[in-house]
Amino acid sequence: MNSQLNRRALLRGATLAGSGLAMAGWMPAWAQPVSRGIVRPLATVSGAEIDLTIAEQMAMIDGRHSHAIGINGTIPGPLIRLREGQDVVLRVRNALDEESSIHWHGLLVPAQFDGVPGISFPGIPARSTFEYRFPIVQAGTYWYHSHSGLQEQMGLYGPIVIDPAGTDPVQSDREHVIVLSDHSPLHGHALYRKLKQQAGYFNFQKQTLAGQIAGRGQKASERTAWGAMRMDPTDISDVTGSTYTFLVNGYGPGDNWTALFAPGERVRLRFVNASAMTTFNVRLPGLPMTVVQADGLDVRPIEVDEFQFGPAETYDVIVVPGTDRAFTLVGEAIDRSGMARATLAPREGMVAPVPPLRARPIATMRDMGMGDMDHGAGMAGMAKMDMGMRNFDNALQVKRDPGVQTISPAPVDRTGEPGQGLADAGHRVLVYRDLVALDRNPDVRAPERSIDIHLTGNMERYMWSFDGVKLSDAREPIAFAKGERVRVNLINDTMMGHPLHLHGHFFELVTGHGDHAPRKHTVLVQPGGIVTFDVTADAEGDWAFHCHMLYHMHAGMMRVVSVRPAAAGEAA
Secondary structure (H helix, E strand, O other): OOHHHHHHHHHHHHHHHOOOOOOHHHOOHHHOOOOOOEOOOOOEEEOOEEEEEEEEEEEEEOOEEEEEEEEOOEOOOOEEEEEOOOEEEEEEEEOOOOOEOOEEEOOOOOHHHOOOEOOOEOOEOOOEEEEEEEEOOOOEEEEEEOOOOOHHHHOOEEEEEEEOOOOOOOOOOEEEEEEEEEEOOOOHHHHHHHHHHOOOOOOOOOOOHHHHHHOOOOOHHHHHHHHHHOOOOOOOOOOOOOOOEEEEOOEOOOOOEEEEOOOOOOEEEEEEEOOOOOOEEEEOOOOOEEEEEEOOEEEEEEEEOEEEEOOOOEEEEEEOOOOOOOEEEEEEEOOOOOEEEEEEEOOOOOOOOOOOOOOOOOOOOHHHOOOOHHHOOHHHHHHHHHHHHHHHHHHHHHOOEOOEOOOOOOOEEOOOOOOOOOOOOOOOEOOHHHOOEOOOOOOOOOOOEEEEEEEEEEOOOOEEEEOOEOHHHOOOOEEEEOOOEEEEEEEEOOOOOEEEEEOOOOEEEOOOOHHHOOEEOEEEEOOOEEEEEEEEOOOOEEEEEEEOOHHHHHHOOEEEEEEEOOOOOOOO
């Protein structure tokens, strides 16, 4: 299919969708008109003892059947609602013919109940049951998912909401849990096999020859550099809307899942990115959002019009729709190949115009770790670019490894930037430096030591790793002494963003907010960027540390973090 013709058709269909005039055959699912939405809250389970069953099922998405794996017969799995301070027993029955597991993402639990086969427990064998038992020591929005094989991609995920033991500092009249995800009719192993055969297999938005000649926003020096590196600046996402349908609470764009409100209410939206591979840009056109929580922990309220979040991150926002009209909830894929779409409305059956997909982002030399070299002008800019390329070549000589395609010669801290593709959004976009913890950090000690971790990969061969070493080749874990304070510098040597998740711990982003640094369990490291965090290794045991892009983790971008009691004579 001609990608340019297809894109024009999509944009035309999306534009006409707002007035209800377009023919459905010319329109993607997210832009098709609907007469009514699906008003159906998530199934909910709660209490001191909860039973969950993992089993195969068929999913109905935008009117099409698709094979999937669900929990208690639903995708996503049921909302688990708990209260801070309680104890819980979760009996998980695996009705599959293969091993399974559930990881409680962001929950601080004993290592043996963290749910990562081969690291903290043996997994749940086929046709058997495992009991997770742990105290609930926190509040906020979290989620759960399989850590076995590629079952997460098949639908094995669900949200968790933990109500605080006391008064919730976030007051609202109504709330909705919004689980964003991606679904493909292809099995996860088939997707991975195609990526190994051709890393750009799902990228249908490559530049045409005319576009390359014209530059499409790139300088001549940049086009030359991309050609020399044999890389494609449109390769923003590994798996795209060419195979993915982007879901809201298990429903496709054409299904139009709908959340209700009464005008003037304070509505809390709990967003969970439960996707396997998709970084979403979230907005409600015409309705500002006030971010009040990040990764389950309260932050000082900050009003924005859009935020970007990677797989495994969560954000809670407050919206106050003051008029009797509908608003479209947009979860646009970072590469603009499709969107998750839902509606926020006063009454069932109401819809709002669906905005067209915005122009796809084009990666720059900054995304390749060239720092600010691409912002030069004239001969001075060319000189900087030439110097950057020489440094780049020299860096490659230092670490010549088939799994390390590039090393960023000038990576920079990008926590003050809005995220790839959003620099020219034209409205307020959340950045990590906007986040300030509502409460003082529990540990404000200075770090005792610092470590660098390079995020490495070879996109052509679809190899992903830390420091050029994939999990299966790692001889030793990343070792911490229990109680020690460590500064970790994540350096992204690739041209893709990576959401990094540390199990069993929260860490403080070093973004200039001192003892009110935002605390997170997952952070999206932008291409060519650096993210620094401080962590207190206070949870003894072996913990997974990995990229939450499912196929990056599957390819080896994962390590074990081992926390052990300090040896005699060492500070605890």
